[in-house]
Amino acid sequence: MEYLPILVLALSFIGLLLFSVPVGWSIAISSLLTMMTSISMLPALTTVSQRMATGLDSFALLAIPFFVLSGQLMNKGGIAHRLIDFAKTLVGALPGGLALINVIAAMLMGAIAGSAMASASAMGSILGPEMEKEGYSKEFGAAVNITSSTTGLIIPPSNVLIVYSLASGGVSIAALFLAGYIPGILTGLFLMIVASFWAKKKGYKVGKKSSLKEVGTTFFRAFPSLMLLVIVIGGIVAGIFTATEASAIAVLYTLLLGFWYKEITLKDLPEISLEACGTTAIVMLLIGASTSMSWVMSYENIPNDISTALLGASNNPIVILLIINLILLVVGIFMDMTPAVLIFTPIFLPIVEKLGMDPVHFGIVMILNLCIGLCTPPVGSVLFVGVGVANTTIEKVVKPLLPLFAAMIISLILVTYFPELSLWLPSIFGL
Numbered sequence: 001m002e003y004l005p006i007l008v009l010a011l012s013f014i015g016l017l018l019f020s021v022p023v024g025w026s027i028a029i030s031s032l033l034t035m036m037t038s039i040s041m042l043p044a045l046t047t048v049s050q051r052m053a054t055g056l057d058s059f060a061l062l063a064i065p066f067f068v069l070s071g072q073l074m075n076k077g078g079i080a081h082r083l084i085d086f087a088k089t090l091v092g093a094l095p096g097g098l099a100l101i102n103v104i105a106a107m108l109m110g111a112i113a114g115s116a117m118a119s120a121s122a123m124g125s126i127l128g129p130e131m132e133k134e135g136y137s138k139e140f141g142a143a144v145n146i147t148s149s150t151t152g153l154i155i156p157p158s159n160v161l162i163v164y165s166l167a168s169g170g171v172s173i174a175a176l177f178l179a180g181y182i183p184g185i186l187t188g189l190f191l192m193i194v195a196s197f198w199a200k201k202k203g204y205k206v207g208k209k210s211s212l213k214e215v216g217t218t219f220f221r222a223f224p225s226l227m228l229l230v231i232v233i234g235g236i237v238a239g240i241f242t243a244t245e246a247s248a249i250a251v252l253y254t255l256l257l258g259f260w261y262k263e264i265t266l267k268d269l270p271e272i273s274l275e276a277c278g279t280t281a282i283v284m285l286l287i288g289a290s291t292s293m294s295w296v297m298s299y300e301n302i303p304n305d306i307s308t309a310l311l312g313a314s315n316n317p318i319v320i321l322l323i324i325n326l327i328l329l330v331v332g333i334f335m336d337m338t339p340a341v342l343i344f345t346p347i348f349l350p351i352v353e354k355l356g357m358d359p360v361h362f363g364i365v366m367i368l369n370l371c372i373g374l375c376t377p378p379v380g381s382v383l384f385v386g387v388g389v390a391n392t393t394i395e396k397v398v399k400p401l402l403p404l405f406a407a408m409i410i411s412l413i414l415v416t417y418f419p420e421l422s423l424w425l426p427s428i429f430g431l
Contacts, residue, residue, distance in 0.1 A: 005300035009034040009293075014334075023336055024282070027289040027343075028052065031296045038300065048292050055291025056284060058166055059244060064159050064283060066247030069276040070254045074109075075121070076272055077258030079225045083108045084126060086222040089210035096199025098131045099144045100192050106148035107155060107188045108226070116374060116382045120149035124389030138392050140202070143400035144195050146386035147408060148188065150371035153337070154364065155184035157232050157250070160337055162243060163287065164363045167294070167345035171359045173243040174236045175431035179360050179422040183368055183415045190407035198403065224260070228253055237429055283338060290342030303347045310351055317355040321416055324348050325369055332373015336381065340370050357419070364422040368412050372405065 012033045016026035028048065035044035087104040094100055102123055109119045124145045131141040153160050156177035165173045231253060232246045241249065258264030264272070297303055314320060328348075331340050345366065352362045374382040377394055387394055415421050 005034050005037050006302055006305065008037055009297070009300075009302070017334065023339060024285040024289045027286070027293050027339055031289070031293040034300060035296050048296065051292040051295045052288035055288045055295075061162070061166065061284075061287065063162050063244040063247040065276065065280040066244070066251050067157060067159050067162075068279050068283070069273070070247065070250040072272045072276045072279075073251065073254040073258050073264065074225075074228075076264055076268060077254060078261045078263035079109065079257075081126065082218070082222040082225055084123075086215075086218040089215040089218045094196060096196040098127065098134055098136060099140070099195035099199055102127050102131075102141070102144050103148040103151075103188050103192050103195065106145065107151045107184065108222075109152065116149045116153050116371075117385050119152050120145055120382050120385045121389055123149065124386055128390050136199075137202070137400070138390055139396045140198065140400045142386050142390035142392055142397050143404055144191070145390070146375050146383055146397070146401070147404040148191050149382050149386065150374050150408075151184050151188045151191075153371055153374075154180045154187065154368055156180050157229075157243075157246070158367075159283070160341060160367055160370075161363065163338055163341050164345060164367065166287075167291075167342045168349055168359050168363065171363060172426075172431055174429075175360045175426040176363055177233055177236060177243075178425040178429060178431060179364050180367075181425055182421050183364050183411065186414065186421065187368065187371075187408060187411040190411050191404055194403045194407045198400065224257055228257075237431075286336065286338045287342060290339040293339075293343055294346045297343070298346060303350065306347055307351045307354075311354070317357075318417070320351065320355060321357075321365075324352070325365070325412065325416060328366060328369040329372060332370045333376050333380075335373070337367075337370045337374060340373070341366065358423055360426060361419045361422045365412070365416050368408075368415055372408050372412070375401065375405070375408075 009030055013026055013030035016029060017023070021029070032044055032048045035048055038044075039047075084101060084105045087101040087108070088097075090104065105127070106119045106123050109123065124142065128138070128141050128145070132138055152158070158177070158180065161176040161180060162173055165171050165176060228250060232250050235241045235249070236243055236246050255264070310320060310323060313323070328340070328344065331344060335343075345363075348366070349359060349362060353359065374380050377383060383394065383397075387397055390397075
């Protein structure tokens with residue numbers, strides 16, 4: 001095994017992050033330095049640049065800017081209020097009702113908007129003050145909001161599942177979308193159980209039971225928003241349109257919905273478009289740089305070296321999957337989700353495929369694992385949004401976060417070792 005490329009890659013990347021160099025640039029520079037262990041500077045620079053450009057030359061990636069834009073339109077279009085009202089009629093009378101409302105609304109909002117940060121921002125700003133008014137602690141409300149917002153990255157449509165499809169060499173996006181439903185809902189249920197127990201222990205208020213008429217009314221108001229999921233996922237699974245075409249349809253549908261709700265006007269469109277462009281630019285830089293790093297690692301034979309080392313340590317699938325999960329949990333603490341998926345999929349996917357694991361199943365395990373990292377410092381983007389919206393500090397949120405982390409890890413273990421949870425729905429539709 002040649003250790004020099006691995007050492008240069010790891011040390012340069014970690015060192016650049018420690019000096020607060022942005023993640024995208026850290027990935028690109030460490031890729032260049034690693035390449036220079038084999039060839040001189042000019043060819044290395046040319047190769048890395050070309051690989052960054054080639055990494056973005058994919059039709060499937062067109063879905064990302066469209067889904068980002070539809071998420072922005074959803075966030076501004078009054079969707080969150082209607083989803084919260086609907087969730088309130090379903091679980092508002094249970095122990096920890098407002099916390100359960102947060103989880104359900106975040107699952108719906110995250111799935112519709114395809115963004116954990118959009119969900120954390122919307123739910124935190126609307127439900128946060130209401131929870132405080134009802135006697136809930138600010139920190140508990142923030143912890144529930146932070147963890148539940150990540151479920152929308154597993155429940156489709158999800159940009160990161162599209163990124164995984166690209167990194168894995170073309171795993172079916174439709175199969176990944178269907179595979180995400182049960183693990184996402186399972187994670188949400190575990191978070192609801194923990195939140196309910198915590199709320200009961202602290203003696204938080206219980207809301208009034210809603211009538212069947214109120215449930216019907218709020219469902220009717222939220223129905224147009226919920227239909228987006230049916231149109232997008234149903235169209236992809238039925239083969240009516242591709243994921244990329246579905247993303248464009250999602251933009252058109254959310255735009256019309258925003259006008260119909262009278263929450264969006266023509267004057268709002270330039271600002272919404274600009275925000276979507278900014279988010280897309282960041283994501284695309286990360287994808288280009290990460291694709292370049294993946295190619296450099298393959299050129300230097302790093303995935304094979306790591307695979308040999310892992311399989312040499314044990315040939316027990318349970319142990320190997322445990323090691324991979326632990327590595328990804330650590331990776332998630334220090335790296336954002338998109339580059340982590342692009343960099344580590346080519347490393348770990350060949351290993352788990354040798355163990356007989358389905359690539360669709362592994363994709364859900366990886367995304368669910370990295371969702372936990374979004375809630376942890378120092379790179380937890382959803383953590384920072386949730387804490388900022390709640391106007392509190394990370395130190396104060398840690399205590400109520402811990403049992404919710406435990407719920408997410410239990411869900412991860414179940415999804416890892418029971419593949420049927422991920423593969424049942426795709427198998428029904430023959431995917």
